[in-house]
Amino acid sequence: MAEKSLQGKVWQFGDDINTDLIVPARYLNTSDPQELATHCMEDVDPEFTKKIARGDIIVAGKNFGCGSSREHAPLAIKSAGIACVIAKSFARIFFRNAINIGLPILESQDAIEEIVTGNVVKIDLAAGKIYDLTTGKTYRATQFPPFMEQLIAAGGLMEWIKQKKMHNTVDCQ
Amino acid sequence: MTITEKILAAHAGREVVEPGELIEVKLDLLLGNDITAPLAIAEFQKTGAQKVFDPEKVVLIPDHFTPNKDIKSAEQAKILRDFARQQNLHHYYEVGRVGIEHAFLPEQGLVLPGDCVIGADSHTCTYGALGAFSTGVGSTDLAAAMITGETWLKVPATIKVIYYGKLNRWVSSKDLILHLIGDIGVDGALYKTLEFTGETITNLSVDARLTMANMAIEAGAKNGIFPVDEITIEYVQKRAKRDYKVYASDKDAQYYDVREYDVGTLEPQVAFPPLPENVRPVSAASEISLDQVVIGSCTNGRIEDLRIAAEILRGRQVSSNIRLIVIPATQAIYLQALREGLIEIFITAGAAVSTPTCGPCLGGHMGVLAKGERALATTNRNFVGRMGHPESEVYLASPAVAAASAVLGRIVSPVELGL
Structure with missing residues (x-):
């Protein structure tokens, strides 16, 4: 069962982050989650996996995870140690895949506009609430x-x- | 109800369904490939399940990194082969007899009108061209469905797209779908159905319709679907080995949106990197020089696509600056192209002709791009790094534009060749 309360540092991304950016197809000759994790977000930021700490959180714009059906994408994010992805909207196959493999995801319009890289947020998954501990603001996720x-x-x-x-x-x- | 709602209702054992409802549907066919099936097989085995629900309905296609590009891919493909043998799957096809899944399944009559299909590949939406409901899912959804023969779906609302007008010479169904994606954006149909209709559509072949349904996902759609007509029936009748049912949208069906396009003056379209929505007319792309051109894929690797390319390349030479790679999508298409003399035209023009594979479309093998290189492809995605180095670029267009561009070394319409 997913942990109900999460806290971590935010890494912010833009709109339409596709599955090729999350884990490029050239690495899909394996389905080993740990190996996939080392390439997470590589084509957006080659240093991403070196910068993040376990429990960190991705905040992104609309249509996160668009493109291919590869479940390797949410697996790479989860195995890299990202605790939750908050986005304005998710592409539908990514949405299913994330829920299916137990990667917590939340949709929130307001949170995306205001939370930036480096902020620390706390998430109450059960209540669907996002607390930005850096700014003191609270946001509600779509149920x-x-x-x-x-x-x-x-x-x-x-x-x-x-x-x-x-x-x-x-x-x- | 719409055609999509009727198919879903029938497979959920219901009289009526409405957009937004969560339903469980019985599946007619399930699909996995050499990238997605290994994860699904691992999940299947973890549950302790012994047998797939029906060995006739689970299709495994090694097409992405095959013929095996390296040892790791060989191991992945072997997982499919071993599982197919152990489960006595009726529809596992080996290299030499296979093809790109979304060209191969319709060609073999494995998907038929009225079917409800899921596949662990986002371009599973291709089969909507035959009047079937089909959508892409992930590996875990495939694993669950291999056990139960069912899946859960949210009934999508439908956007009806109506095309009017007679297409100009060298304008194809690829241009219709690129034009639509350019208009509504890569999430313009998110979670929804795209239902393609109108007089322009009724004149399109099944090959051309498959190209359009294939790219419904590039607008975020759950499925793309076409009405079943005489052209569909002629295509499926000679292929079907089981019964099928034809559904049609009611006259009073409810649509989320209706979009009309007069395409009588439409130019060939080109999607600029890094998203399929960055669409411009080909005349706005003519300064763009290229290093590679790829004609193939589940989008445009069918016999009609190869015929158009050959018509343009006959008696011409590929530019000395260009590597042209032509990939017939299935063995049957390859053989047909050989018999019609198309392969000889390609090779004489200076093209490399490959055995069927998804290969270069996803930067896997058979035409990966170096840093700074630029390709035009008849494929479906032009994301950053899609065909190779993150600093390479992919432009998307039709087979006609691809063939003409291969000759001149820059992005052009065949009109520039005096055709």
């Missing part, structure tokens, strides 16, 4: 539908499948 909350609470899709599907007690709503 997920109850079904997705179930997936997140189960720790991702496969855990949910094991708990529900493989015991024939499915409730999609």
